[in-house]
Amino acid sequence: MIPVEQAETIILSLVQPLDVDRDSEMLPLLEARGRILAGSVTSDLDFPHWDNSAMDGYAVRYADVQACSAESPVTLAVIETIPAGYQPQCVVAAGQAARILTGSVMPAGADTIVIQEETQRDGDRVTILAAPQPQAFVRKRAAFYQAGQPLLPSGLRLQAPEMAVLAAAQCAQVKVYRQPRVTIFSTGDELVSIDQPLQPGEIVDSNQYALASLVIQAGAIPVRLGVVRDEPEALKQAIAIALDQSDIVLSSGGVSVGDYDYVEDILAELGGNIHIRAVAVKPGKPLTVATFERKAEGRGQEAEKARALEAADPQFPLSNAATLYFGLPGNPVSALVTFCRFVEPALRKLSGLPERAWKPTFVRAKTQVDLRSDGKRESYLWGHLDLVDGLYEFALAGGSPSSGNLINLAGTNGLAVMPMGKTHISSGESIYVMQIG
Numbered sequence: 001m002i003p004v005e006q007a008e009t010i011i012l013s014l015v016q017p018l019d020v021d022r023d024s025e026m027l028p029l030l031e032a033r034g035r036i037l038a039g040s041v042t043s044d045l046d047f048p049h050w051d052n053s054a055m056d057g058y059a060v061r062y063a064d065v066q067a068c069s070a071e072s073p074v075t076l077a078v079i080e081t082i083p084a085g086y087q088p089q090c091v092v093a094a095g096q097a098a099r100i101l102t103g104s105v106m107p108a109g110a111d112t113i114v115i116q117e118e119t120q121r122d123g124d125r126v127t128i129l130a131a132p133q134p135q136a137f138v139r140k141r142a143a144f145y146q147a148g149q150p151l152l153p154s155g156l157r158l159q160a161p162e163m164a165v166l167a168a169a170q171c172a173q174v175k176v177y178r179q180p181r182v183t184i185f186s187t188g189d190e191l192v193s194i195d196q197p198l199q200p201g202e203i204v205d206s207n208q209y210a211l212a213s214l215v216i217q218a219g220a221i222p223v224r225l226g227v228v229r230d231e232p233e234a235l236k237q238a239i240a241i242a243l244d245q246s247d248i249v250l251s252s253g254g255v256s257v258g259d260y261d262y263v264e265d266i267l268a269e270l271g272g273n274i275h276i277r278a279v280a281v282k283p284g285k286p287l288t289v290a291t292f293e294r295k296a297e298g299r300g301q302e303a304e305k306a307r308a309l310e311a312a313d314p315q316f317p318l319s320n321a322a323t324l325y326f327g328l329p330g331n332p333v334s335a336l337v338t339f340c341r342f343v344e345p346a347l348r349k350l351s352g353l354p355e356r357a358w359k360p361t362f363v364r365a366k367t368q369v370d371l372r373s374d375g376k377r378e379s380y381l382w383g384h385l386d387l388v389d390g391l392y393e394f395a396l397a398g399g400s401p402s403s404g405n406l407i408n409l410a411g412t413n414g415l416a417v418m419p420m421g422k423t424h425i426s427s428g429e430s431i432y433v434m435q436i437g
């Protein structure tokens with residue numbers, strides 16, 4: 001058993017991020033929402049594009065109004081009205097002003113805006129009742145962004161704010177990383193699909209659904225192979241198919257020491273390089289991690305097949321040095337915890353996100369209850385994380401804390417971390433909680 005952090009380091013070292021050119025695609029802007037920018041974006045526009053007014057009011061020359069007040073106002077001639085979208089035609093000379101609306105182009109000659117509330121309009125004249133600050137309410141050209149500078153960095157996930165920036169910069173098409181493909185299958189003779197009648201001894205393959213949801217949530221594409229029997233040949237076939245079409249393969253079950261736990265042996269038989277066999281984590285101890293060299297970079301029939309697949313489907317992933325295989329433990333909570341703690345960081349690195357975004361988010365919280373563990377492994381206790389007066393509080397999920405109990409997982413949003421060696425944390429103490437979901 002290796003410590004959790006060591007497992008995380010090994011896993012991240014096995015991942016090669018998608019290639020910015022080879023593993024990217026151009027998409028219409030709105031279709032790129034939620035995707036990750038491949039390559040930085042620059043614009044040849046300044047933001048603002050020109051000096052403009054931040055308020056409804058009057059464009060004036062500061063020198064004309066700097067000394068005025070309610071007691072000694074200054075009256076100026078209004079020479080033009082400048083609505084939004086209009087190019088001013090006049091130059092504001094001494095003793096003159098232009099009526100201007102929010103966002104409109106500053107007229108030549110003027111350098112300051114006096115807001116409407118501090119003026120009195122009378123026909124084609126305006127009286128200024130208070131002295132503004134010099135250059136008040138003028139948004140200068142390029143004050144927000146200068147053309148040619150980096151506008152958005154590579155690796156940024158595109159959400160509403162980035163959509164606005166890209167739209168403003170007239171990027172109708174954007175280059176984003178393709179979505180990683182993650183093939184998922186479940187192992188176990190006791191498993192049936194969601195729509196099959198249950199016979200005695202059988203249970204529904206729920207991991208498939210949990211894992212597919214987690215994969216989608218992480219921005220990747222799940223490819224579901226269903227249930228695979230606990231038979232070496234069936235497993236071999238499924239693993240070979242999965243490796244052929246994926247960046248990452250996830251299986252659940254069959255990784256412990258039982259008579260029908262074949263996954264590790266089959267991985268070795270198929271030429272997998274096994275990097276992790278067990279991690280000191282509870283739940284999740286028998287996590288198995290292996291890599292397979294990409295066949296397309298080799299020779300022979302398999303390589304040819306992969307190359308043909310790539311030619312037929314530009315989405316087909318070939319750029320990574322190796323396909324990463326995670327043999328997740330079968331217990332539903334163990335599968336979920338190991339995904340969040342180990343698979344998700346790998347997916348995030350693969351996807352093109354920057355390094356600071358790879359690891360899970362841990363927040364400090366006050367535990368509302370006593371927490372216990374045997375201290376033999378780093379324990380992740382599922383429960384509810386709530387913000388109370390701006391501070392996080394953690395409470396365990398009600399019901400049995402068994403890794404086979406998927407029922408009390410529902411509604412949880414945090415995993416309280418009990419470090420290895422720690423057997424008891426008292427209510428009220430400060431802990432780290434990993435955010436999930």
Ligand SMILES: Nc1nc2c(c(=O)[nH]1)N[C@H]1C(S)=C(S)[C@@H](COP(=O)(O)OP(=O)(O)OC[C@H]3O[C@@H](n4cnc5c(N)ncnc54)[C@H](O)[C@@H]3O)O[C@H]1N2
Nearest residue numbers: 186188204205206207253254255256261285329330331334
């Ligand atoms: N003698 C020992 N026994 C076990 C050990 C050990 O160290 N010594 N480790 C335990 C731990 S920890 C875990 S976790 C489990 C992991 O077992 P496997 O990965 O081999 O998984 P299975 O044996 O195939 O199944 C375990 C459990 O989970 C249920 N399961 C499996 N797949 C699914 C699925 N897709 N959906 C829902 N539920 C699933 C399965 O029916 C079993 O109940 O091993 C312990 N044993």
Ligand code: MOO
Nearest residue numbers: 283284285334403
């Ligand atoms: O580690 Mo297992 O995941 O305890 O149930």
Ligand SMILES: [Mg+2]
Nearest residue numbers: 254256258261
């Ligand atoms: Mg087992």
